[in-house]
Amino acid sequence: MKIRVRLAKERVARFISHLDFAGAVEKAVRRAALPVAYSEGFTPRPKIAFGSALALGGTSEAEFADFELRELLPVAEFKTRLEAQLPAGIKVLAAREVSKNAPSLMAQINAASYQVEAQLTGRQEKEIQTAWEEFLEQGSIIIVKETKSKRRDLDIRPLILQARLRARDAGGTWDLLLRAGSTGNVRPEEVLQAFWNANNWHGFIETIHRTGLYIESRGNLLSPLVEFKVRGEVEGNR
Amino acid sequence: MLNGLVGPNKEMEDLNELSKSLERILPRVEKPARYTGGEWNEVRKNHAEIPVKMVLAFPDIYEVGMSHLGSKILYQVVNTRPDALMERVFAPWVDMEKELRANGLPLYSLETRTSLKEFDLIGFTLQYEMTYTNILNMLDLAGIPLWAKERAETDPLVVAGGPCAFNPEPIAPFLDLVVLGEGEEVLGEILDLVRDFKERGGSRQELLQAAAAIPGVYVPQFYTVEYLDTGAVAAVRPDRTGIPARVQKRVLKDLNQATFPQRPVVPFLDVVHDRAMLELFRGCARGCRFCQAGMIYRPVREKDTATLVEQARRLLENTGYGEISLTSLSSLDYSRIEELIDALIKEHGTEGVRVSLPSLRADSFAVEQAKKIHEVRRSSITFAPEAGSQRLRDVINKNVTEEDLLRAVIQAVEAGWRSFKLYFMVGLPTETDDDLLGIAELARRVANIKPNRGSITRVTVSTSNFVPKPHTPFQWEGQVDSEELKRRQLLVHGQLKGKRLEHRWHGTEQSLLEAVMSKGDRRIAPVIERAWRLGCRLDGWSEHFRFDLWQQAFQDIGVDPAFYANRTIPEDEILPWDHLDPGVTKDFLLSERMRALSGASTPDCSQERCSGCGVCPALDIPIRRRGETK
Incomplete structure (x- = not known):
């Protein structure tokens, strides 16, 4: 069994x-x-x-x-x-x-959700929130992936499935649902690094907490454990 | 269960301020699990309830230290006592040292994240001479004065033991107590003493004096060393009454009764030896003349097979390891090895547990046993002929013939092995270029064996540099100087060209330093301190070994390393370690040296007649053959 x-x-x-x-x-x-x-x-x-x-x-x-x-x-x-x-x-x-x-x-899982706490010293709540929204409005977000032997460009925008920021002065809490697995993969620290880079900011990630792994299909999230549909909510995975 | 013992699965709480700082630092260092603790079977006790607190300090990184059986034994011995606790600390890697210093944090124990300074005792294990700068670095990171004489009443006692304790002189001025021989019993006596002193009160000096009366305990600061104009030691004498002129090592008489580490801490990290370790016996009577372990751990004492089978069961139950290693100096010499291996395979083989042997003798029996435990033979098989000619093997008393070795290799080939490792030493006493060419010749003969199917894929030859060690028949020998050693290594190297041959050798500069540390006296201590201040640490790691800084340190202090490493010592000269007694007599070592130079071998006393080394009568242990019971 x-x-x-x-x-x-x-x-x-x-x-x-x-x-x-x-x-x-x-x-x-x-x-x-x-x-x-x-x-x-x-x-x-x-x-x-x-x-x-x-x-x-x-x-x-x-x-x-x-x-x-x-x-x-x-x-x-x-x-x-x-x-x-x-x-x-x-x-x-x-x-x-x-x-x-x-x-x-490994064959089933294709999405992962995270909660990230990060610091952005010297930045105001509103400034961060606006910048984040603008960041997401871009059609593509190119990052450079480096492995030992080669560098390649990767568009991570399509890999960010859902994102929500609760900004505060000098930081914020990000809830991210990201593509994971063999069909495409982006890590939360890569997303936030791209965000800092886009604004020329120096952010500092305090904690990364993985809240869920999912089988995502046409906008629906299935938990690998509970084999029934979960509405497309990041927190809904139990 | 035990008094004050916190269950191993208890949640790791944020213990103190230090832990909060670590949360920030740890994500930035390589392999942070080296510094967190919290592993399975870790023992965490409440400091407020325990009178005697000791931290076991391993002067190398976590992965090396967590592979050391002796530390596991002492951890169990101390933590089984209701009145004492033992925690662990390892040498930090350079990144962690930098973080600790930059953040003003002290070196701390893994279990309760307590600053080392708050323990009653810090115990260093001396497994390897190249760890000495790590000891200074760890004391400094803990905020403890390096020199024993500069320590305050409230500073911890710095204790050391292990094989290098048989000549601790180069670091003796940094140590309060040195323990000779097996630590299980004598450590308990030291802890009793510390507990009594804490109850009754008493000065550090009084405590040290009382400790010096415990058999097996050496208190370096109570001995004065005088020197001759030639630079040799004139005398090592106690400076007061009640201190023994010679300190004799401690041994356990019956290993079946000894504390066995049945709940060793199971690391998260993949450490050097990540497996259950079953100690079959102590000592080795083969009598290889270069081997310090073979002399200082005598006599041979075996555990009963029934005891071992039971201990293996408990070890596997308590750790969850998928491999059990039969660890002893020459494990296949265990008198009932076949019976033991069969029993272990029968009981655990179906649970996916592998039995392994750390080293093999070069003979047919060894291959038979290896065949039994390596059912699929993917890995290579290792033999250690140590020298390239029969003449030189007789000199070093490595009683294996070329025929034995080739027969073993052919048998291994028939069993399916295709990759071989051969270990040799370069720079052995009386060695000539012919002996060195013999190494390459032997390797070629192995590589040219034609199996029925397939072919030999690789023969890896490792040549280390001979380092003369105290308490061996070669203790008087000088090491071949660095340039000549290099020439000899290159001579072997040049001969090992060929697509199936591979050669690995050790840096000669590291070996020179190892020789100085092995045979040095107290005048080396300021050199070690100087080298450490110049930035030397982790000297055993070639990426951190800075010979230029060591050379500068020798120069700054005005010590000639060649005097210690390369000089042949006259037999009537007093040796810096003569006051430390491993039980084997100096007369025996001298006669073995003579036999070596005349090419005469000496048989294994556990198989044939007693060779008269003196250890059994000195330690009051009845002489018996292998497999004989009491």
Whole structure:
């Protein structure tokens, strides 16, 4: 059977990378002696598949993982046993059985929502709010993506699906719904950096919190966990 | 469970002011999880309720320190006591050091984020000589005076132990207490003493004097060192009564009864050895003459197989690791190794747990065992012939023949391995160019083996530089000077051309410094301080090693590194470490040196007759063969 779990990553756990987060969950699974299936080969690993990675430093209430079990187990028992073995800062928020043939999280997830707190020292509430609206009104927003070997231009405007700013003097709170996954991907810090650049400002991101991962289809948001439609609201994912 | 113990899964609260500053700093440094704590099995106790507080300071970065078994043992030993606590701290990487200094923050313990200065004891483990500047850097970041004599009554006691403690002289003036040998029991005695002093009151000097009476404890400041005009040590003498002239190391008699780290902290980060570690035995009686560990950890003491199987079970249950490593100096020498490996595979193999061995002997038996545990042989297999000719292998008492090695390689090839690693040393006593050419010859012979299918893909030859170590038969030898070492490395390098051959070697300048630190006396301490002030730290990391600054430090203080590193010491000269006793007698080391120079080998005393090293009678341990029970 396959169980899909929604996890939270908070406090001290925000300082571990996505790979180390996966390793910590894997060790918790072994300690809990859960009957997960193991891969074949030199280094057998429990069959756990994670959703899209969160950058180190961010907190999240929307980390998803699929666990393949070799025996049937009540979901509630799975949840309790796993929870008891997770280190500080990692929590199980919800769990449910999904079909063994369900498409992988990586294949399904194509949107992510974030709440970002940032500082813009010396700027007024109104000035920030207006600049943000103008920023979004642009037909295209080009950023330069750099990898080790190459640089390429990317238009991130179509990847910003929804955005709301609550500005205040010297900063604000951004709620962003962004394209994620293999069909296009932009990270919240890239969006805000483009915003600072457009205005020649030096902003400082204080916290990034991931609030949801979604399967977006024609403007509707589906949660990977709760397989029913959620109206196109950023906060509606539970 | 334990008194005052906070459950490991307790939420990490914002503990103090320091934590608030860290929230800002940590996102800016590389791998912040090095500095957060909060890992599984971390033990956090309430400082207000615990009389004796110690922090274990590992003078290298987190990933290295968290791979060290000895630290895990001491963490368990101290934290099991209701009246004591132990927390951890590691050397910060340069980025974190910069942040701490820029923000005026002290070096702190991971568990409760407490400034090091607030502990009663700071324990440094001395695993490697190239960490000495890190020790000074950590003391400085903690705001603790570097020199033991400058510390105030309220400053923590700075304690050190580990293999380099068998010649701590180069850093002795920075240390309050040095522990010789295995720490499990003696650390407990030191903690008892500190607790009693805190209850009853007493001066730091009185405490140090009382500590010096504990067997295995060395208090450097109570010894005066005199020197001859030649520069050699004339005498090392206690400066008062009640202080032993020689300090003998401590050992545990029965490892089955010893505290076993059954709940080691499980790091979030991928550390150097990210696996469960099962210690099979201590000591090694093979008697390789270059090997300090082989001398100072004697005698061999094994754990029972039943004990090990039970300990493995608990370790895996408590950590969730997918790999268990059988760690000892030469693990395959464990008398019931086959029985143990079979039992572990049978019990844990189906849960996706792998058994691994850190190193292999170059013989058929070793390959058989490796075959059993590496079911799919993707990785390479490593052998350490150490020297390129039979003559030189006899000199160093590495009792492996070329036939043994080639037979083992062929067997490994048949089992499916295609990639090999061979370890050698360059600069060994009596070495000639023929021995060096022998290294390349041996590597070529391995590379040219033609398997039935496929071919050998790679033979990686690693050549490290020989560093003479205290308490070994080679302690009197001088290291070959840096230029000549380089020539010899390049000679080997030039011979290892070929598409399947790869050569790796160590910097000769780092090895020179390691030799000075290994065989130095107290006159090296000001050099270390000077080098640190000039900016040296993380010297074991080649990207941070600044030989130019070290040269300047030697010059500024007026110390000639060659006197310590390259000089052959006359046998009648007093050695800077003669007052520290590992149990193996100097007479034995001398006779082994003589046998080395005449090319005579000495058999493993745990397999054949006693070689008379003196350790068993000195430490009152009954002499017995491997596998014999009490």
